[in-house]
Amino acid sequence: MAGEGVKLLGYWGSPFALRVRSALKLKGIEYEYQEEDLGNKSPLLLQSNPVYKKIPVLLHNGKSISESLVILEYIDEVWKHNPLLPEDPYERARSRFWAKFVDEKCVPALVGTISKVGEELEKGAREAREHLKTLESGLDGKRCFGGTKIGFADVAIGWIAYLARIEQEALKIQLIDQQNMPVLAAWIDYVLEDPVMKELMPPHDKVFKHMIDMREKLIAVVSN
C-alpha cells in the first residue's frame, strides 16, 4: 500500500524503532527507511525531533512524529485497516497500560542490568525477573496481548522476545524462566514464530556482539 511520503528514521538495534517497523509492516505500509548513526545524528533527525534528538521518528506528509508509542497510535489512527488497538475502550486501556508498564519498569531493569557485575548483577536480574513475571500477568493466560492475534501491546513489547534471551546468554543470568513464567515463555515463542515479527528481529549474533561491547564499555566507565 502506497504510504504517501512515509519515512522512518531508525537504528537497527533499537527496540523502539522495531516497534514502528513492525506496525508499518503489519499494515503493509511502504516507507523509506533511513538508518541513523547514533554517534553522528543526521540534520534531519535533529530537526525532526529537536526535543529528544532520538529515533524513531516517523515523517509523514511533512509532519514528524516522535516517541515510539505515540507513533504506534498515530499509525493505527491514520491507516485504519488491520487495527493494532482493539475497539473496546477498556481493552484499549489495558493495551496502553501494559505498553507503559514495559517502558517504565522492564526497559530500565533490562537495560540497567547490562552494565552490572557480581552482586549488583544478581540483584538486577532478580528485579528484571519480577517485572517480567508481572508482565506475564497481563497476558491473562492468553497466547498474546492482542488476544488471538498480534496487537498494539505485542508490537510494543515484542522486542523482549529476542532481547531477553540474548541478555541471558551474554550476561549468563536467568530472565525468562520456562518453569516460573510458562505463559510469557510461550508468548515469546509465539512472537518469534509470527511471520511478520520474525523477519524484522535483528540478527542474533549482531545483537549479542553489540550487547557484549556495550557491557564492556559501560563496566569500564563505572570502574573509572
Next chain:
Amino acid sequence: MAEEVKLFRTWSSGYALRIVWALKLKGIEYETIFEDLTNKSPSLLQYNPIHGKVPVLVHDGKPVCESLVILEYVDETWKHNPLLPQDPCEKSMARFWANFGDDKLMKSISQLFIAREKDQDVAAVEALENLKLVEEQLKGKKFFHGETIGYLDLAFGWFADFVSILEEIMSLKLVDGERFPHLSSWIQHFIDAPVIRDCWPPRDKMIIKFQVMREKYLAAATPK
C-alpha cells in the same frame, strides 16, 4: 442500567485531579474514594495490584490505571465534549507533550525543588529550558488546544498549581510574565476556569506538605 463510576484518589494528587476535571468536563457522575497511601485500602490494592497507586477509575467494576491512560479511556467511552483533538497529527502532538510534561518537565522541576541553594542555579537551567518549550506550544492560544480546555491542559494542570507553591516555598520566581508571557497567561486562565477552580486542593495544606517533603530531601542529602 445506570453505570457505576468510582474514582480512587488522594486529596493532593495532581494525577488524580486530571480525572476529576475530565469527569466534570464530561458531566459524568461518580463516587470518590479518598485513599491514604500510607494505609492503602484492600480495594485499591485489588484494583491496582501492579502499582498500588492513584488514580484508579473503576467503571462498572472494571479498573483503569495510569492517569493518561484513564484520560484516553474517559474520552473514548464518553464521546461528547472531546478532550483530545480529532486530527491524528494533533492528537500525536498532545500525547507527545503530555509525556514530556510527565517525564522531562516534571523531573527537572523536581530536581530544582529539592536542590540545595548552591545548586539551584544549575538545576534551574534545565527547568527553564523545558519551560521554554512549553511556552512555544502555547503561542497564539488561550489553552493548549485553542479556545477550550482539553487533554493537554489537564495533563499540565499539576504544573499550574505547583509552580506557585514552589515559588512561595523557595522564594524564587520561576515563571515570570516577561520571560514566559504565554505560559503565565495559560496558568491564570486555567486555574480560574469554572470547571477547574473548584477542584484545587487546599493551598495551605499543599504548602505544608511540600515544605515537609523538601526539608526531608534536603536533610537526607546533607553530607554527614
